[in-house]
Amino acid sequence: MTDLISTEPATGAILWTGTSGDADAAVASAREAWPGWAALALVKRIEAVRRYANRIRAGTDELSELIARETGKPLWESRTEVESVIKKIDISVNAFADRTPQRQLPSAANMRAALRHKPHGVLAVLGPYNFPAHLPNGHIIPALIAGNTIVFKPSEKTPAVGQYLIDAFGKAGLPTGVVNILHGGPETGKQLTANDGLDGVLFTGSARTGIALNRQFASRPDKILALEMGGNNPIIAWDTDDIHSAAVLIVQSAFLSAGQRCSAASRLIVKDTLYDRLIQEVKRISDRLIIDDPFAKPAPFMGPVIDNETADGLTESFLALMSHGGKPIKHMARPIEGRPFLTPGIIDVTDLKERPDIELFGPILQVIQVHDFEEAITEANNTRYGLSSALLGGTAQHYEQYWSNSRAGIVNWNKMTVGASSEAPFGGIGLSGNHRPSAYYAADYCAYPVVSLESENIRASIGIGLKDEDAADQSEADPAK
Numbered sequence: 001m002t003d004l005i006s007t008e009p010a011t012g013a014i015l016w017t018g019t020s021g022d023a024d025a026a027v028a029s030a031r032e033a034w035p036g037w038a039a040l041a042l043v044k045r046i047e048a049v050r051r052y053a054n055r056i057r058a059g060t061d062e063l064s065e066l067i068a069r070e071t072g073k074p075l076w077e078s079r080t081e082v083e084s085v086i087k088k089i090d091i092s093v094n095a096f097a098d099r100t101p102q103r104q105l106p107s108a109a110n111m112r113a114a115l116r117h118k119p120h121g122v123l124a125v126l127g128p129y130n131f132p133a134h135l136p137n138g139h140i141i142p143a144l145i146a147g148n149t150i151v152f153k154p155s156e157k158t159p160a161v162g163q164y165l166i167d168a169f170g171k172a173g174l175p176t177g178v179v180n181i182l183h184g185g186p187e188t189g190k191q192l193t194a195n196d197g198l199d200g201v202l203f204t205g206s207a208r209t210g211i212a213l214n215r216q217f218a219s220r221p222d223k224i225l226a227l228e229m230g231g232n233n234p235i236i237a238w239d240t241d242d243i244h245s246a247a248v249l250i251v252q253s254a255f256l257s258a259g260q261r262c263s264a265a266s267r268l269i270v271k272d273t274l275y276d277r278l279i280q281e282v283k284r285i286s287d288r289l290i291i292d293d294p295f296a297k298p299a300p301f302m303g304p305v306i307d308n309e310t311a312d313g314l315t316e317s318f319l320a321l322m323s324h325g326g327k328p329i330k331h332m333a334r335p336i337e338g339r340p341f342l343t344p345g346i347i348d349v350t351d352l353k354e355r356p357d358i359e360l361f362g363p364i365l366q367v368i369q370v371h372d373f374e375e376a377i378t379e380a381n382n383t384r385y386g387l388s389s390a391l392l393g394g395t396a397q398h399y400e401q402y403w404s405n406s407r408a409g410i411v412n413w414n415k416m417t418v419g420a421s422s423e424a425p426f427g428g429i430g431l432s433g434n435h436r437p438s439a440y441y442a443a444d445y446c447a448y449p450v451v452s453l454e455s456e457n458i459r460a461s462i463g464i465g466l467k468d469e470d471a472a473d474q475s476e477a478d479p480a481k
Contacts, residue, residue, distance in 0.1 A: 004183055006159050009072035009304040009340050010293045016070070016160035020184035023151075023191035030122040030149040031197050033177030038119050038147040045145055046093055051172035053089040056082065056165075063164055067133060068294035070158050072303040072340070073257055075294050084134045084422060085165075091422050091440065092142040099443040100146065105451070112454040117447035119147030120224050121199035124192050128204045129306050130260040130361075132158035133165060138422070138438055139202040139226075140165075140179065146446040148199075149178050153192055155205075156185040157306055200224030202445070204262075204438075207359065207385070207431040214434065226436035226445040228262070228427060230359035231387030233417050234380035235265040236402065237278055238373065240393030247281035249392055250365070253417040255289065255344050258302045259363035262432075263388035263410065265417045266360060268367045269379050274393075275369050279346075282365075283330050286344045291335065304340040305362050311340035314362040318345045321366070325351050329367065357383050373398060381407045387428030388417040409437065 006016040037045070056063060060082050067078040100117040107113035123143050127136030132154060140150055154162025166181040182192060193201055193216060200223050203213055210229040217225045235253055240246050253265035270278055292300035305311050311334065318332040332345030344363040349355050355366070370376045373394075380389060380402075390412040391402045399413045409428035410420060420426050420439065427437025436445045 004156060004159060004185075006070060006157065007307075008069045009306055010069075012339065016163070018159060018163075018183050020188050021182040023182055023184075023188060023195055024197075026151045026180045026182045027122060027124075027192070027195045027197040029177040029180050030151050033175055034119075034121055034149040036175060037144075037149050037178050038121075040147075042145070042147075045147065048172060048174050049089050049092075049141055049144055052169050052174070053086050055168040055171050057086050059164075059168070060086075063133065063161075065295075066164055067161055068303075070160050071129065071132060071306065072294060074300050074303055076299055077257065078294070081131055081134045085137045088134075088137055088141050088422060092145055092443070095142065095440045095443040096145050099441065100447045100449075107453070110455060110457075110459070114452045114454060116450050116452070117146070118450055119143075119447055121148060122197060123148045123150055123224070123446075124198050124201045125150055125152045126189060126193075126201065126203045126205060126209075127152065127154045127158075127162060129155035129157040130257060130262075132161040135204045135228075136162070137165065138442060139204070142442040143202065143446045144174075144178070146443065148446060149180075151180045151182055151192060151198070153182045153184065153189055156183070159183050198223065200226070200445075202226045204228040206230055206361075210434075211431070224445055224448075225434065226438065226442075227434040228436075228438050229387075229432050230262045230361065230385065231264075231428060231432050232266050232357055232359055232383045232385045233263060233388045233408075234267045234269055234383070235390045235392065235417055236376050236380055236394075237268060237270040237274055237392045238376070238394035238398060239271065239274070242393075243274075243277050243281050246278060246392045247285050249390075249414070249416050250278075250282050251285045251289070251344075253390065254365040255286070255302055255363045256416075256418055258305050258342065259344075260305060260361055261418050262359075263418045263420060265388075265390070266364070266366060267380075268365055269370055269376050270367060271376070272369045272371055279329060279367065283346060286330055286346065289344065291341055291343060302363070305342055306340065308338070308340045310362065311342055314342060314345075314360065314364060317356075317360050318347065318364055321347050321349060321352070321356075321364075325349075325353075326366075327351075332364065355382075357385070359385070373401065377402060377405050381405070383407075384431045385428065386430040387432035388412075388420070390415060390417045409433070 064078040103115040105113035125139045169179045207229040210227040290300040327348040330346040333343045386407045388410040389408040425437035425441035426439035427433045
C-alpha cells in the first residue's frame, strides 16, 4: 500500500510514490553483509565506490533534473550538487589516507608499535531534503571506504533522489546488503535509530531532531553519533568602500537555495554609518532576483522552498517579527498562489527586545544595526548555534579580532557564509553539531583507532620489586618466616 508521495514543489505534480520500509529488516541486511565488506581489501572497496561515481557521472543530466524537480532548486544549482557527489569519492579516498592511515609509531628496540583503524559496523545515515544527494553521500562514501555497511533513510520529502543513489550503488556492483535504503517518515526514522543492531548514526538535519538523537544515545557511549545540524548564522558588514560587492555577498549568503542551507546567513549585523547605503543596495539586488521554476529561462536565482507547509511557516515567522517590532525592508510575498515560491524577506530587528534564536530555514534576513565592533562581535555570538559566520570589510586587525572571538566552526573574511569546500572539515559548535565535523573530517567518525604493540618473540623480565631467589626459597621452606 502506497503511503509515501513526493511532489514537485514548483508544479505540485506527483514525482514518486512508495511505501515505508522495515527498519529491522534493513539493519539485519546490513549486519549480514558487514563481515564480508569489512574483510574486503581497501583497494577493492575504493574500486567499488569509483564504479558508483562513474554511474553517477553517466547519469549527470538525469540526476540533476531529478534533484531540480524534487527540491525545486534551479537546474544550474542541481548540476553543482551532482558534481559534488562525484568529487566526493576522490576527496574521501584522500581523507581516509590522511586522517585514518596505517602507521608505524616510535617504539623500543625489538618492538613494533602500529596504528590501524577499524570500521564501526552498521551505520544509519539520515539525510536532509535541501541537498538530498550531496549531504547523505558525504556520510555514505567515507563510511563505505572505511569498511562499514549502511542503512540510508532519505528525507521523506526527497525519496526519489535517495532511491536514485541506491540504485546507482546496485548498478556499480556493490554486494547485496552493503548499502540499504529505508523509506519512511519520522516514525520509520525512530524505529531505525532504536534498533540495537546499529553501531552508529550519521545525521544531517535540524537541531530539534539532533537533540532528540543526542538524548536517545546519551546512555550508549558505545555507538558513534555524528550530528550535523543547523545555524542562525551572522554576517557582519563593516568599513568598506565596495558597497556593491558587500551587498552581493550578503544576498548570496542569505538567499542561495531559497535560504535552505544550514550555512545561510540569517542575521546581517551592520555598522550604523554603513547602514543606509548598504541596505539600499541589498534591497536593490534582492528586487532583481529571478524566482521561478527550476527549468525556466532565463535561469532563476532561486526556486521555491520545499513545500507549502514550509512556506506558510516562513511567512508566519516574518509576520511574527513584524508584530514584535521588526521594521520590514523588503516584504516577503507568495508570488504564485498555491505553490511554495517566496520572495526574499528582509527585516530590521534592531529594536526587538528578544530576538528569536531559531533557524528560519528559508529566505529571511534579519538586520541589526550596531555602533562599534565589539558590539558587532557580541551580537554575532548571541546565539546557541555556531556553524558559519563571515566578516565583510574591516581591516586585517578587525578580522583577527573577529576570528579569535567568533563562536563558529566556519569564519570567513570577505566571502559568503555558504559554499564550504569538501576538502576542509565542515561543522559547528553549540546547537550546530556535536564536535564531529563532516566533509574532509568525516573519515574521523567512520573508523576508530586501534593501537598495537607487537613482537615476534615472547621476551619479558621483571627488573624491580622481586625478592632474591635464595630468600624466596627459604620463605617457601619455612612459612613462619
